Amino acid sequence: MVRKKDKFWEHVQQLGPSRFKCNYCELDYSGSVTRVKAHLACLTGHDVQICTKVPDHVQAEASAEMNLSASKKKRTNETLESGIGSTSSLGRSIHQTTMVELAAKQDKKSLEKMIGEFFVKNNISFNVIQTESFIQMMKGACAYGQGFVIPSYSTLRTRLIPEAKVEIIEYVSNIKSTWGGTGCTIMSDSWTDLKKRSWVNVIAYSPGGAVFLKCIDCGSNSITAGYLFREISNVIEMLGPQHVVQFVSDNGANYNCCGDMLIGKWSHMYRTNCAAHGINLLLKDIHKHVRWVRKIIDDGKHVVDYMHRHTTIIALMREFTNAKEIKQPCKTS
Structure with missing residues (x-):
């Protein structure tokens, strides 16, 4: 028995x-x-x-x-x-202390090593460690203590992810419900990934918040004004043209022409160029045509490059700046 x-x-x-x-x-x-x-x-x-x-x-x-x-x-x-x-x-x-035992003894290096192995072995982008959600997750686990039981695969799949999906759907629904009174702005820009593939993002913004609507895989299609007009028109038709009051895009000729075509189709809409993209182009022109500005920026790039090539110098910089990082210039679409 x-x-x-x-x-x-x-x-x-x-x-x-x-x-x-x-x-x-x-x-x-x-x-x-x-x-x-x-x-x-x-x-x-x-x-x-x-x-x-x-x-x-x-x-x-x-x-x-x-x-x-x-x-x-x-x-x-x-x-x-x-x-x-x-x-x-x-x-x-013959017992050998494990990494978990070292971490329990507040051995900082062992815990950092485990975090590094997690990113490497799971092929996770290093940028994730800077995200607010990852930081809050680590702080929450540390605050909870050793009694915390990691959710199982089944719990993650059958409860946690569905619950998060319900929350997101509710968030989007609440924002969309405000569009009848305030309307929304359609924002769009294009970008190219590391494999040279072109994408177009479409986002709706209103006083209630922002909603990511669609990421268009352009494939072999050229991002012409006609192509943008067809894709963004489909999104506006899906939302309801009466809810869209403005179209914001970068200052490219294809987007400018697309904006004009949208206004021609829906006369109540406004077209606005992206201020951030305009400032970016302005600064680029200043760098190109003003010699002393170009020299200062180029010297700054050399300093940044030199510091990041020498670990000792970058470590000293972080020590005396409270672990602050130097922002390195990068290309944007």
Whole structure:
């Protein structure tokens, strides 16, 4: 008969001397209470499938129980190894401290190494480490402490992502509901990725907030005025022309012509050139035609380039500027 001493037997139904059925996902399997805990904790490698419907609090309890059992087993093994080592000529334990143990002792370098390995092994862009969401995630995990249980793949797929999707849909719906009173501005620009592919972004902005509407893959099409007019007209028709009061774009000839064509189709709309792009072109002309400005900017580029080529100098700069970085010039479309 199955022993009932462990509280986790309450989460399964007994079908036989050593066979059970999960109360949540109704999976039929056999084994000891360890398999029950592994199943509920969604841990792989215990010859049992993970539970896809286990409540979060049950999963957290099972995970904590499995971690406690693993820690007890590990301490027992270390004690045995220490005893064996004391009777040998080596006189030391064969246990090697792990990266997680070092991080728990507030070893900053070990934690930084784990973060670096996470980015490299998962092929994640290094720019992600500067995003507010990543920073808040790390701060939240550190503030929660060692008791935090990482969500399982099933929890991420079946609960967290769908909940985030619902929040985004609600956010967009709330903004769109304000367009009847305020209208919205359509903003568009084009850009080229590292593989030389052309894209066109279309964004709607209003006092309620901004909504990313579409990213158009231009493929083999040239970004002509006619092509932009067709694509952006489709977006405006989808939103409802009565909600669009303005079209903002860069100062390129194709966008200027596209804006004129849109106003010709919907006379209530306004066309406005992007102020940031205009300032960018103005500064570019100043750099091109004013010699002393060009010399100062070029000298500044040489200084930045020199500092970033010498790790010692850049380290000193960060030390005396409270870890501030020098913004390097880059190309924009």
